[in-house]
Amino acid sequence: MKITTKINLITTAWVLCVLIAVNSVVFFSFMKITVNMEDDELHQKAETLIKEINKETSLADTKEKLLPYLANHSYIRVIHPDSKIVNQVTNDQQMAAKIKAKFADKKETERVTIKLKNQEEQIAIVRVPIKSNGQVIGTLEFGKKLAGLELGKDLLLSILTFCTILGAVLSLVGGRWLSNLIMRPISNMINTMEDIEQSGIPKKIVIQHETKDELHKLAVTFNRMIGRLEASLEKQRQFISDASHELKTPLTVIKSYADLLLRRGIRNEEVAHDAIESIYSEATRIQKMTEKFLDLADTESGNSLETKEFNLVSFCEKICKQLQAAYKREINLHFNEAWITVIADELKLKQVIIILIDNAIKYSMDKVEVYLEDSKKLTRVTVKDYGLGIPEYEIDNIFERFYRVDKARSRETGGTGLGLSIAKNIIKQHRGEIKVKSTVGIGTEVELFLPKRNEK
Ligand SMILES: Nc1ncnc2c1ncn2[C@@H]1O[C@H](COP(=O)(O)OP(=O)(O)OP(=O)(O)O)[C@@H](O)[C@H]1O
Numbered sequence: 520m521k522i523t524t525k526i527n528l529i530t531t532a533w534v535l536c537v538l539i540a541v542n543s544v545v546f547f548s549f550m551k552i553t554v555n556m557e558d559d560e561l562h563q564k565a566e567t568l569i570k571e572i573n574k575e576t577s578l579a580d581t582k583e584k585l586l587p588y589l590a591n592h593s594y595i596r597v598i599h600p601d602s603k604i605v606n607q608v609t610n611d612q613q614m615a616a617k618i619k620a621k622f623a624d625k626k627e628t629e630r631v632t633i634k635l636k637n638q639e640e641q642i643a644i645v646r647v648p649i650k651s652n653g654q655v656i657g658t659l660e661f662g663k664k665l666a667g668l669e670l671g672k673d674l675l676l677s678i679l680t681f682c683t684i685l686g687a688v689l690s691l692v693g694g695r696w697l698s699n700l701i702m703r704p705i706s707n708m709i710n711t712m713e714d715i716e717q718s719g720i721p722k723k724i725v726i727q728h729e730t731k732d733e734l735h736k737l738a739v740t741f742n743r744m745i746g747r748l749e750a751s752l753e754k755q756r757q758f759i760s761d762a763s764h765e766l767k768t769p770l771t772v773i774k775s776y777a778d779l780l781l782r783r784g785i786r787n788e789e790v791a792h793d794a795i796e797s798i799y800s801e802a803t804r805i806q807k808m809t810e811k812f813l814d815l816a817d818t819e820s821g822n823s824l825e826t827k828e829f830n831l832v833s834f835c836e837k838i839c840k841q842l843q844a845a846y847k848r849e850i851n852l853h854f855n856e857a858w859i860t861v862i863a864d865e866l867k868l869k870q871v872i873i874i875l876i877d878n879a880i881k882y883s884m885d886k887v888e889v890y891l892e893d894s895k896k897l898t899r900v901t902v903k904d905y906g907l908g909i910p911e912y913e914i915d916n917i918f919e920r921f922y923r924v925d926k927a928r929s930r931e932t933g934g935t936g937l938g939l940s941i942a943k944n945i946i947k948q949h950r951g952e953i954k955v956k957s958t959v960g961i962g963t964e965v966e967l968f969l970p971k972r973n974e975k
Pocket residue numbers: 811874878879882883904906907908909917918922923924925929933934935936937938939940963
């Protein structure tokens with residue numbers, strides 16, 4: 520069943536229940552109040568009449584007194600203690616004949632239903648004792664057909680039934696309108712989602728009115744999610760196109776040298792040697808590049824870190840020693856404390872520090888300085904070089920994938936432009952920060968900030 524139909528049926532059923540309950544209360548209250556009013560009126564009449572009767576000595580002489588109190592469709596009786604009627608006046612013989620006289624020594628009210636001309640009629644009866652010298656000598660009985668009540672009851676019942684039906688119809692129409700109003704944005708979303716499912720292309724929902732309600736919020740959240748998905752797909756597309764572009768150059772070089780070898784290289788040893796050397800170096804470049812692609816994909820996928828606590832000083836000492844030996848360049852490590860505790864993924868942090876020192880070595884000719892500083896909240900690692908420097912307007916770009924400030928030089932140094940992107944991803948995973956300060960011709964300082972606690 521559609522949700523609109525469900526909402527509609529439930530609201531209508533509820534409104535119907537409420538109307539029936541309210542109308543029942545109205546109906547029964549009306550009945551009670553009207554009947555009580557009739558009873559009170561009869562009682563009052565009876566009380567007034569009793570006062571007059573009490574002045575008489577004999578009950579048999581009361582007939583004259585009864586007549587002025589006779590209302591439409593009623594009777595008044597004076598009844599002897601043996602339940603015999605002493606006097607009776609009536610304008611509805613048929614009704615009076617159907618009701619048996621009854622002696623009562625105290626006040627009482629009764630309601631009886633009798634059948635008159637195939638119709639049920641309600642009769643209100645009031646009995647009041649007649650006293651003389653403290654003794655009950657008879658009963659005054661008033662009987663009155665509740666004709667107005669029957670009429671009023673039927674009318675009220677018709678009005679209430681009509682109101683209930685009208686209420687139910689209005690609720691059905693209103694419920695339909697309301698559920699359509701609520702469901703319109705949801706249907707919109709469902710259609711958009713179905714479109715996305717079929718075409719595989721992320722698409723945003725068209726928000727017609729800024730209603731600022733939950734549904735508007737849902738649509739905005741959905742659009743934000745789609746926006747992120749689009750951005751990530753765009754990033755992926757860009758990555759594939761950049762990566763294939765990067766691979767194209769070394770592959771072209773390899774292909775052309777292989778071609779050269781095929782044509783005349785084997786006969787000419789010198790040419791063959793050159794070609795094989797070039798093929799080897801370009802293949803190594805491709806290998807390094809693909810390793811970096813994998814690193815980048817790994818850090819971007821947000822894989823969980825294998826963090827542990829270790830001493831940053833001895834950790835950096837080891838890295839510097841290795842790189843110094845490999846690059847034959849002076850790398851100085853500076854620290855104030857011999858023990859700086861960090862909580863991080865050892866392998867990944869090593870990768871970041873290597874990326875930074877590698878850049879410092881590649882883009883400078885002088886020594887490289889590494890500083891370790893510790894504070895209550897942060898641990899700072901600074902890699903400083905006295906090299907080329909980076910123009911200020913390029914600083915934000917160098918974290919972009921495949922971005923290299925000086926393409927020719929980078930090619931010479933074998934750079935792919937992925938190092939800083941990988942480093943940034945890893946530091947982001949550690950909830951840290953990476954900052955670059957640089958002056959062209961003077962040198963560059965790259966700072967890593969690692970939080971003391973790795974709240975994951
Ligand atoms: N210390 C530095 N001094 C001067 N320029 C730098 C420095 N570090 C980075 N750069 C510039 O930023 C660019 C991006 O650096 P990144 O490390 O991402 O790539 P890369 O070094 O070119 O290649 P690789 O992927 O091999 O690291 C470099 O090409 C270089 O132009």
